[in-house]
Amino acid sequence: MSTTTAYDDLCRRHERQHRLAHLQSIASWDQSANMPAKGNEARSLALAEMGGLLHQLATDGALKELLARAEGEALDEVQRANLREMQRAWRASNALPQALVEAKSLANSRCEHAWRSQRPANDWAGYVENLREVVRLHREEAKFLADSSGLGLYDALMDQYEPGMRAAEVDRVFGDLRSWLPGLIRDVQAKQAQETTLQPVGPFSKAAQRALGHDAMQLMGFDFEAGRLDESAHPFCGGVPEDVRMTTRYREDSFMQSLMGTIHETGHGRYEQNLRRDWLGQPIANARSMGLHESQSLSFEMQLGSHPAFASLLRPLLVKHLGDQPAFEEGNLHRLLTRVHPGYIRVDADEVTYPAHVILRYEIERPLIEGLIEVDDIPALWDAKMMELLGLDTRGNYKDGCMQDVHWGGGLFGYFPCYTLGAMYAAQWFAAMRREMPDLDARIARGELSAVFDWLNAKIWSQGSRYETPELVQRASGETLNPAHFKAHLQSRYL
Amino acid sequence: MSTTTAYDDLCRRHERQHRLAHLQSIASWDQSANMPAKGNEARSLALAEMGGLLHQLATDGALKELLARAEGEALDEVQRANLREMQRAWRASNALPQALVEAKSLANSRCEHAWRSQRPANDWAGYVENLREVVRLHREEAKFLADSSGLGLYDALMDQYEPGMRAAEVDRVFGDLRSWLPGLIRDVQAKQAQETTLQPVGPFSKAAQRALGHDAMQLMGFDFEAGRLDESAHPFCGGVPEDVRMTTRYREDSFMQSLMGTIHETGHGRYEQNLRRDWLGQPIANARSMGLHESQSLSFEMQLGSHPAFASLLRPLLVKHLGDQPAFEEGNLHRLLTRVHPGYIRVDADEVTYPAHVILRYEIERPLIEGLIEVDDIPALWDAKMMELLGLDTRGNYKDGCMQDVHWGGGLFGYFPCYTLGAMYAAQWFAAMRREMPDLDARIARGELSAVFDWLNAKIWSQGSRYETPELVQRASGETLNPAHFKAHLQSRYL
Numbered sequence: 001m002s003t004t005t006a007y008d009d010l011c012r013r014h015e016r017q018h019r020l021a022h023l024q025s026i027a028s029w030d031q032s033a034n035m036p037a038k039g040n041e042a043r044s045l046a047l048a049e050m051g052g053l054l055h056q057l058a059t060d061g062a063l064k065e066l067l068a069r070a071e072g073e074a075l076d077e078v079q080r081a082n083l084r085e086m087q088r089a090w091r092a093s094n095a096l097p098q099a100l101v102e103a104k105s106l107a108n109s110r111c112e113h114a115w116r117s118q119r120p121a122n123d124w125a126g127y128v129e130n131l132r133e134v135v136r137l138h139r140e141e142a143k144f145l146a147d148s149s150g151l152g153l154y155d156a157l158m159d160q161y162e163p164g165m166r167a168a169e170v171d172r173v174f175g176d177l178r179s180w181l182p183g184l185i186r187d188v189q190a191k192q193a194q195e196t197t198l199q200p201v202g203p204f205s206k207a208a209q210r211a212l213g214h215d216a217m218q219l220m221g222f223d224f225e226a227g228r229l230d231e232s233a234h235p236f237c238g239g240v241p242e243d244v245r246m247t248t249r250y251r252e253d254s255f256m257q258s259l260m261g262t263i264h265e266t267g268h269g270r271y272e273q274n275l276r277r278d279w280l281g282q283p284i285a286n287a288r289s290m291g292l293h294e295s296q297s298l299s300f301e302m303q304l305g306s307h308p309a310f311a312s313l314l315r316p317l318l319v320k321h322l323g324d325q326p327a328f329e330e331g332n333l334h335r336l337l338t339r340v341h342p343g344y345i346r347v348d349a350d351e352v353t354y355p356a357h358v359i360l361r362y363e364i365e366r367p368l369i370e371g372l373i374e375v376d377d378i379p380a381l382w383d384a385k386m387m388e389l390l391g392l393d394t395r396g397n398y399k400d401g402c403m404q405d406v407h408w409g410g411g412l413f414g415y416f417p418c419y420t421l422g423a424m425y426a427a428q429w430f431a432a433m434r435r436e437m438p439d440l441d442a443r444i445a446r447g448e449l450s451a452v453f454d455w456l457n458a459k460i461w462s463q464g465s466r467y468e469t470p471e472l473v474q475r476a477s478g479e480t481l482n483p484a485h486f487k488a489h490l491q492s493r494y495l
Numbered sequence: 496m497s498t499t500t501a502y503d504d505l506c507r508r509h510e511r512q513h514r515l516a517h518l519q520s521i522a523s524w525d526q527s528a529n530m531p532a533k534g535n536e537a538r539s540l541a542l543a544e545m546g547g548l549l550h551q552l553a554t555d556g557a558l559k560e561l562l563a564r565a566e567g568e569a570l571d572e573v574q575r576a577n578l579r580e581m582q583r584a585w586r587a588s589n590a591l592p593q594a595l596v597e598a599k600s601l602a603n604s605r606c607e608h609a610w611r612s613q614r615p616a617n618d619w620a621g622y623v624e625n626l627r628e629v630v631r632l633h634r635e636e637a638k639f640l641a642d643s644s645g646l647g648l649y650d651a652l653m654d655q656y657e658p659g660m661r662a663a664e665v666d667r668v669f670g671d672l673r674s675w676l677p678g679l680i681r682d683v684q685a686k687q688a689q690e691t692t693l694q695p696v697g698p699f700s701k702a703a704q705r706a707l708g709h710d711a712m713q714l715m716g717f718d719f720e721a722g723r724l725d726e727s728a729h730p731f732c733g734g735v736p737e738d739v740r741m742t743t744r745y746r747e748d749s750f751m752q753s754l755m756g757t758i759h760e761t762g763h764g765r766y767e768q769n770l771r772r773d774w775l776g777q778p779i780a781n782a783r784s785m786g787l788h789e790s791q792s793l794s795f796e797m798q799l800g801s802h803p804a805f806a807s808l809l810r811p812l813l814v815k816h817l818g819d820q821p822a823f824e825e826g827n828l829h830r831l832l833t834r835v836h837p838g839y840i841r842v843d844a845d846e847v848t849y850p851a852h853v854i855l856r857y858e859i860e861r862p863l864i865e866g867l868i869e870v871d872d873i874p875a876l877w878d879a880k881m882m883e884l885l886g887l888d889t890r891g892n893y894k895d896g897c898m899q900d901v902h903w904g905g906g907l908f909g910y911f912p913c914y915t916l917g918a919m920y921a922a923q924w925f926a927a928m929r930r931e932m933p934d935l936d937a938r939i940a941r942g943e944l945s946a947v948f949d950w951l952n953a954k955i956w957s958q959g960s961r962y963e964t965p966e967l968v969q970r971a972s973g974e975t976l977n978p979a980h981f982k983a984h985l986q987s988r989y990l
Binding site: 020023026030034036039043047048050223225226227228240242280 | 511514515517518519521522525529530531532533534536537538540541542543544545548718719720721722723735736737738775
């Protein structure tokens with residue numbers, strides 16, 4: 001008889017899933033970045049087949065006993081952490097019937113793909129039919145997950161992205177935000193109304209923007225031997241840790257969205273690229289949570305991007321690729337980078353108005369999943385909340401309203417809060433860095449961004465999923481989630 | 496109990512493999528077209544895992560009895576053809592142990608990937624170490640396949656690409672070729688030495704060549720909603736029928752290789768794009784064989800590309816994308832398109848010297864697989880045969896010699912003869928077309944290429960694997976493989 005432990009058996013099974021999931025990641029990225037229209041049906045079927053297979057492997061009848069036996073085996077701390085993550089994954093997978101997993105994958109793929117042409121056509125009527133089916137399936141999913149975990153319907157979905165986070169906590173944090181954010185937005189706007197800010201004058205060719213984006217990624221430390229930048233309708237960071245696939249989109253009349261979006265995705269990318277190589281294929285190699293992931297992209301885009309010294313690092317790249325112009329003067333550039341302006345599009349939103357977008361999504365998707373509202377109610381709610389939170393009229397403008405991104409169409413219910421939790425974590429990291437390195441801002445001003453990257457690498461990237469989120473946050477910053485740092489950051493930077 | 500037939504069960508299993516293989520195709524294309532260096536190890540492991548899984552599905556213990564039961568079920572002609580192809584696949588898969596399948600996939604991936612940097616470095620010593628392992632595994636494969644099929648070692652490998660073709664037949668056909676080809680090459684060179692041909696003057700930007708390639712694909716009827724053109728070190732046509740992924744490579748000093756290579760791959764692409772949509776997922780939807788596939792690419796690149804009227808179709812595209820120059824005058828352009836010149840690189844070879852490259856590969860790979868020579872013998876044999884067949888000195892020039900393409904490194908032993916069989920089939924198609932359409936050349940001259948495409952679609956593309964190769968060839972052209980058409984084609988076009 002072999003002396004293989006149950007733990008070893010579990011690891012081999014996990015590695016197999018990890019390898020097959022690699023193909024799924026790349027094919028999904030390709031679906032968004034490369035695939036022509038007529039390829040979608042076959043791709044969706046292929047991804048659904050793989051989704052079903054991975055679910056089958058994750059729910060294999062032998063796992064329950066293996067997990068129980070491994071519990072009793074002599075394991076070190078790292079192995080113990082792997083086992084904890086395997087148990088978490090097992091619980092989540094076994095809560096769902098395979099047919100539901102496959103149906104979800106198919107419905108999400110179809111909805112996402114159709115959205116690509118429906119969005120430019122402002123075709124809510126077409127989109128809502130696909131979305132209805134996606135919501136139906138995710139309500140079913142929430143029910144299964146809630147039944148198995150004892151969590152609420154929305155908590156059960158959110159737990160997939162931000163393990164341990166609860167709607168009650170989100171309510172508390174977002175409730176606090178709602179109390180001071182509208183006032184802060186008004187104050188910042190009043191202050192900025194006094195300033196003169198020159199707008200860059202385009203057009204800016206795609207080729208020049210692409211080259212600028214590459215240089216910006218280099219500035220932020222992206223490893224081009226382990227990833228690439230392409231284009232897609234909705235920017236994202238996909239692929240695998242060994243081969244990170246970032247995407248952006250270009251508009252010739254403006255380069256800032258694409259540039260800062262690229263810097264944002266580079267934060268995600270570096271997290272993935274710096275997960276411990278010797279752990280890859282083990283559960284603890286994975287990034288900890290979506291909120292933690294967003295804390296990296298926002299550390300790059302917002303904490304560094306809005307830093308008073310960042311304009312001086314960016315200016316030479318702009319001049320190199322776009323030619324010089326008055327708007328690229330450092331003071332003006334900083335004003336452009338910190339300009340607060342309520343707008344329709346979440347991914348283009350500034351740091352101050354962004355949380356308003358997230359609160360809006362949360363306040364719609366939670367009752368939607370809980371069955372308190374229906375998909376047909378979304379546009380009216382969207383219009384009302386955009387007016388209330390940001391003073392914007394979105395009636396009839398689905399394209400820049402509830403069809404602006406494809407999270408819901410792709411089934412990502414429970415994800416949105418992670419963005420603002422991420423912004424809070426990011427502020428907390430920089431507060432901790434400044435306590436540890438009193439000269440941090442001087443070093444950033446000298447272009448020594450490695451001070452930031454090294455800290456993030458040591459405290460977050462290289463830690464993977466070794467610790468549960470609260471412990472990771474505590475170890476990194478000396479305290480658990482503390483939203484006061486985010487408020488302090490916004491006030492000190494924008495007022 | 497369900498009334499499902501064994502045949503239905505087999506079809507469902509096949510469809511599952513078909514869907515998973517979709518992901519493998521896309522990830523393999525990506526590996527060549529997109530993947531950065533550090534992604535290779537994980538990608539190779541993922542592809543090997545999938546190779547193993549597909550092999551596992553193809554060798555499932557239940558299949559033997561299902562295939563036997565389906566034999567006795569009431570099936571129509573199409574179902575009968577599907578069953579024949581499933582039996583063929585079952586025999587081939589069951590001859591190989593799973594460990595060998597995985598080891599091959601891994602060794603091929605590693606060797607191919609290393610070749611990408613070893614080739615420009617002319618690093619035979621590095622390449623041969625990987626190649627040794629690839630050859631060792633494919634000799635093992637040949638042994639297993641030969642044992643199970645009763646075929647010779649080389650026949651057993653070739654049968655995977657060109658079912659039913661045997662080395663004895665290749666010997667006969669290539670023996671005939673060898674008897675008149677060197678003389679023909681000399682005669683054509685002597686004739687062409689009298690002509691004055693202007694060379695295009697570069698440089699030709701990558702962007703202009705890319706746009707030119709796209710227009711040429713459009714001219715040849717490629718459907719851009721079901722495929723795309725990208726770049727890779729070695730041009731190929733991959734992807735899936737619903738989403739064909741063609742690649743090319745560009746040199747700024749010359750556009751002809753890339754342009755005609757693109758037209759070549761477009762022939763492969765259109766075959767795939769026009770396989771019957773209502774059959775996709777069934778075995779008979781697949782392209783019939785590699786020789787048949789090459790007959791399509793060579794119908795495009797050679798039969799049409801060297802047609803006296805083709806220059807007039809190409810000229811406006813060249814002028815549009817590269818500007819006008821004397822070399823683009825129609826007569827000169829035709830001379831460029833039909834120029835015969837012994838050269839190092841097979842994929843850049845003209846139609847007349849190309850078979851010499853294939854004979855050389857065949858005469859090396861066959862004894863290599865049979866264990867009569869070793870990988871270390873390749874360079875000396877290569878040098879001797881290049882001198883003998885084409886009068887070229889390749890000593891020390893591995894880059895443009897035995898490392899010029901990655902077929903062997905990727906494990907494609909038994910594939911090379913398909914190229915020249917394809918050239919013969921292509922000549923046979925055009926001979927049949929001219930019998931059926933006496934005005935074919937006039938129609939081509941008027942730019943009515945649809946006359947050719949419609950014939951190929953009706954006779955080849957839409958037929959998939961419905962018939963065995965000899966029957967398909969007979970139905971399409973009224974006779975089985977007849978190499979006389981190829982000889983007649985070369986003589987009439989080049990002398």
